[in-house]
Amino acid sequence: VQWFSQPRTTPLALPTWFTSQYRYLDISALAQWAGWQLRAERGTLQITTPASAITGLRQGRQDWGDRVVVDLERPAPWRVVEENEGFTVAIDAAINPAILQSFVSTSGNRLRSLSVSANGNQTILRVSVPSGTRPYVWTLPDPSRVVIDVRGDAMVPRNIAWAPGIRWQQQYVNVGPKRFPVVSLAVNLRQPNVAVRPLLTNPGSATGISPLITMAQRWQVAAAINSGYFNRNNQLPLGAIRQDSKWVSGPILGRGAIAWNNQGNILIGRLSLQDTLITSNGQQFPVPYFNTGYVGAGVSVYSPDWGPTYTAILDNEVAIPVQADRVVRQQSLGAAGQGAIAIPPDGYLIVVRAYSEALQALPPGTGVARRTATIPSDFDRFPQIVGAGPLLVKNRQIVLNAQAEQFSPAFSQQSAARSVIGTTAEGTLIMAAIHSRADGPGPTLQEAAQIMVQLGAIDALNLDGGSSTSLYLSGQLVNRAPRTAARVHNGIGVFIQPGF
Numbered sequence: 001v002q003w004f005s006q007p008r009t010t011p012l013a014l015p016t017w018f019t020s021q022y023r024y025l026d027i028s029a030l031a032q033w034a035g036w037q038l039r040a041e042r043g044t045l046q047i048t049t050p051a052s053a054i055t056g057l058r059q060g061r062q063d064w065g066d067r068v069v070v071d072l073e074r075p076a077p078w079r080v081v082e083e084n085e086g087f088t089v090a091i092d093a094a095i096n097p098a099i100l101q102s103f104v105s106t107s108g109n110r111l112r113s114l115s116v117s118a119n120g121n122q123t124i125l126r127v128s129v130p131s132g133t134r135p136y137v138w139t140l141p142d143p144s145r146v147v148i149d150v151r152g153d154a155m156v157p158r159n160i161a162w163a164p165g166i167r168w169q170q171q172y173v174n175v176g177p178k179r180f181p182v183v184s185l186a187v188n189l190r191q192p193n194v195a196v197r198p199l200l201t202n203p204g205s206a207t208g209i210s211p212l213i214t215m216a217q218r219w220q221v222a223a224a225i226n227s228g229y230f231n232r233n234n235q236l237p238l239g240a241i242r243q244d245s246k247w248v249s250g251p252i253l254g255r256g257a258i259a260w261n262n263q264g265n266i267l268i269g270r271l272s273l274q275d276t277l278i279t280s281n282g283q284q285f286p287v288p289y290f291n292t293g294y295v296g297a298g299v300s301v302y303s304p305d306w307g308p309t310y311t312a313i314l315d316n317e318v319a320i321p322v323q324a325d326r327v328v329r330q331q332s333l334g335a336a337g338q339g340a341i342a343i344p345p346d347g348y349l350i351v352v353r354a355y356s357e358a359l360q361a362l363p364p365g366t367g368v369a370r371r372t373a374t375i376p377s378d379f380d381r382f383p384q385i386v387g388a389g390p391l392l393v394k395n396r397q398i399v400l401n402a403q404a405e406q407f408s409p410a411f412s413q414q415s416a417a418r419s420v421i422g423t424t425a426e427g428t429l430i431m432a433a434i435h436s437r438a439d440g441p442g443p444t445l446q447e448a449a450q451i452m453v454q455l456g457a458i459d460a461l462n463l464d465g466g467s468s469t470s471l472y473l474s475g476q477l478v479n480r481a482p483r484t485a486a487r488v489h490n491g492i493g494v495f496i497q498p499g500f
Helices: 028-034 097-102 212-219 356-361 377-381 409-413 445-454
Strands: 016-018 023-025 037-041 044-048 053-062 065-072 078-083 086-091 113-119 122-128 134-140 145-151 158-163 166-175 178-188 194-200 223-226 241-243 246-249 256-260 266-270 272-279 284-286 298-302 317-323 331-334 347-353 368-375 384-387 391-394 418-424 428-434 457-462 471-473 490-496
Touching (some): 053 097, 122 145, 166 445, 178 471, 194 212, 194 241, 194 384, 212 471, 212 490, 256 457, 266 418, 368 377, 428 471
Antiparallel strands (some): 113 122, 178 428, 223 490, 241 384, 298 347, 391 457, 418 428
């Protein structure tokens, strides 16, 4: 730990311990050294620090950006709040009015503006920077200083064995002359007491979106990454989600997916589901849409794993409950977003859209059966599956073909933040968040694939990205400020079992 100290000459090595969700740090020695007073009150740790004051303030240009140095009478806590095009640093130290009046801020290489204000015994620095620029705030001793660096490559490299089976890494990866910040978690699925499962915003229902932090804390996971696509308007999934062998959402468009089991086996590839309805008189109807918010004309099926009810996605749908392999009735649902109907807990619901032949073949009392199979069939033996796409890497080769997975040309060509998941030759799972290059946009899909190869992935899959890109570890997002992250529908969570 660095706290107004020199890590190389005066390291602060503090004890840690783990629970199923969090890593705890014993700050007793640090508190004693720094003169803090600690008091526990109703589950909250109250920390009182000695009063401090700002004795100097200066700003300067650097080759890589700008630096602001705050001189302190003695060490003082600070807090950084990031926004889209700026950040605020609040330091628990009073500033002399004379210093405040004499300080004149100028724009810098990256720093657009800097304002300083007093708020009682606290000093507030508000910094405006271009989008994508992040601060690196650190400290120095003798005299005590808070240093604020404004630069395009502010991410601090890390390689931390966070818990048995989980390693937290932060590094810059070069693709030609471009340099991308990559935050990743390496998860050993063969480590005892480590398990990975798909996460949903609302357990027991396919509907809903929430911040990944909220989802992770609800499921009590140690780590998580956002995963599959969804419709932000109706908050329904658009891709495969198989949780504990139950299809919460079916695969679509033959897109890429990742599957795994409790033995640490992982499969990444393109996935389809062949689903057919067969009536008692031998008529067959393909089911291109199973438990999904991606719909069109034809036949859909919704099972109880979708949730207790189904609400119309398009206008003029006809719902057909099936119980004991027999049609119960036909019911028109009316306008989209209305007409909720119960899904039989011991059967399923057929939804017909603009397909009169299917309606004529499924009157009440008709016997009906389903025949389903995954393509390739290897996917069917995995209890956990999440789909997204496109597939990036297979057998160490970049196999990116967004058109084959029916992604639009605009999506295929854009540069954006990326969430990516992959596996190494040793079977380690890589959960990575890749953000904007220094002084440029985020990676393209091709660049994301190249980065994953450099990280050691033999197979890799692109997940939902852009504002959805979120990597969670122990109560926080480690790749971005939480307020800049969008709500998501689903994720992939890492559980640490008690007693590891």
